[in-house]
Amino acid sequence: RWSEYSEKYIAGNYSIEMGRLSGGTLYCNPINYAADETQKERFLVPVAKDGQIGASAMTEFNAGSDIFSMELRLHERDNKLIAKGKKLFITNGMIADFIVLYGRLDNGQLAAVVVDTEHQKLRNFRSTRVRTYGMTDAFVSRLIFDRVELPKENLLHGHGLDIAFHQLTEERLVISAEALGDAMKKILYSHAYALQRMQFEKRLHQYQVIRFPISKKIRELNLMFSALIQYARQMDEHPELGSSKLMAANAMGLKISSTELGFESAIHCFRTLGGRGFTRQYANEIGLLDSYCMLHGGGSNYVLEDSESRRFFKHKPTRREVEDIIPKIDY
Numbered sequence: 001r002w003s004e005y006s007e008k009y010i011a012g013n014y015s016i017e018m019g020r021l022s023g024g025t026l027y028c029n030p031i032n033y034a035a036d037e038t039q040k041e042r043f044l045v046p047v048a049k050d051g052q053i054g055a056s057a058m059t060e061f062n063a064g065s066d067i068f069s070m071e072l073r074l075h076e077r078d079n080k081l082i083a084k085g086k087k088l089f090i091t092n093g094m095i096a097d098f099i100v101l102y103g104r105l106d107n108g109q110l111a112a113v114v115v116d117t118e119h120q121k122l123r124n125f126r127s128t129r130v131r132t133y134g135m136t137d138a139f140v141s142r143l144i145f146d147r148v149e150l151p152k153e154n155l156l157h158g159h160g161l162d163i164a165f166h167q168l169t170e171e172r173l174v175i176s177a178e179a180l181g182d183a184m185k186k187i188l189y190s191h192a193y194a195l196q197r198m199q200f201e202k203r204l205h206q207y208q209v210i211r212f213p214i215s216k217k218i219r220e221l222n223l224m225f226s227a228l229i230q231y232a233r234q235m236d237e238h239p240e241l242g243s244s245k246l247m248a249a250n251a252m253g254l255k256i257s258s259t260e261l262g263f264e265s266a267i268h269c270f271r272t273l274g275g276r277g278f279t280r281q282y283a284n285e286i287g288l289l290d291s292y293c294m295l296h297g298g299g300s301n302y303v304l305e306d307s308e309s310r311r312f313f314k315h316k317p318t319r320r321e322v323e324d325i326i327p328k329i330d331y
């Protein structure tokens with residue numbers, strides 16, 4: 001089944017796309033970046049090629065936006081790593097065959113290790129669903145690692161933070177694509193209803209109050225699509241842009257704007273459709289809550305905006321300011 005609601009694929013089902021993002025980008029990208037050839041053969045091929053399910057586990061109860069404060073321990077014992085700790089809000093967690101797990105080694109450094117969940121039967125590992133409003137098909141889960149033994153050769157090479165951050169640009173472009181698809185569907189519903197629905201002997205689109213917000217959203221959607229296609233093509237042609245600071249900033253900006261657009265389009269859709277917007281026939285497909293979730297998924301927008309605005313307001317003192325210091329008198 002594609003979804004809890006449907007036997008078939010629903011275009012623009014945000015939560016299915018989140019599952020795909022998690023297995024595709026969030027799991028595969030770090031492995032492609034930081035695994036050796038043997039690890040790629042064991043952990044990348046089954047997910048990227050053979051359709052097994054991947055997940056990425058960073059977030060913890062106390063380490064949400066502040067991901068650097070994560071506490072899960074990866075104790076080193078001979079040729080094993082012992083994972084102890086909990087993870088929260090992990091997309092695909094309860095159905096994953098493989099998980100990239102982030103935690104701290106004995107020296108305190110962040111690291112990433114691949115967990116083969118043995119089809120969720122791994123000893124001392126438990127996963128349960130977080131019951132969410134919205135994002136139903138993303139199987140958002142809570143994971144418990146109660147001294148889970150992992151072979152040391154599953155450890156990815158390099159610093160965990162670098163591995164985690166490396167995939168962010170691609171992740172944010174994929175989330176932007178999801179958000180724009182989601183926004184497009186909602187704008188289409190609003191537009192079609194406004195064109196056809198007659199009230200007070202006029203079509204709804206003949207009222208400015210209905211027409212203007214939809215037109216504004218169409219304009220924003222078109223602009224963001226152009227940006228997304230341009231960034232995605234640049235990344236395809238020059239994969240090394242995955243490490244570019246400018247591309248990272250562009251992808252972050254697009255993630256913020258596109259997920260906000262998805263959320264606002266959902267609100268306008270509910271408003272335009274009147275009572276019908278709340279019936280089950282539409283509510284599943286329109287889904288206000290999926291787009292609300294994605295203001296936080298992939299990095300919460302407030303935090304991203306804070307980081308973006310700091311960059312815009314970064315103050316580099318001029319040479320004159322640097323030199324214009326009254327010299328200290330040495331008595």
Ligand SMILES: Cc1cc2nc3c(=O)[nH]c(=O)nc-3n(C[C@H](O)[C@H](O)[C@H](O)COP(=O)(O)OP(=O)(O)OC[C@H]3O[C@@H](n4cnc5c(N)ncnc54)[C@H](O)[C@@H]3O)c2cc1C
Nearest residue numbers: 056057058059064065089090091293297298300302303306
């Ligand atoms: C649908 C979904 C799927 C997810 N999938 C995964 C996954 O697969 N793997 C994974 O590891 N994680 C996943 N997450 C977790 C996600 O990355 C976190 O929810 C996110 O990082 C925010 O953390 P938090 O929920 O603890 O919020 P908090 O960190 O508690 O933040 C609460 C609010 O405070 C704001 N805030 C926090 N700090 C600041 C600041 N410095 N300045 C201004 N505002 C601030 C935030 O923007 C937010 O609005 C998922 C989340 C969702 C919703």
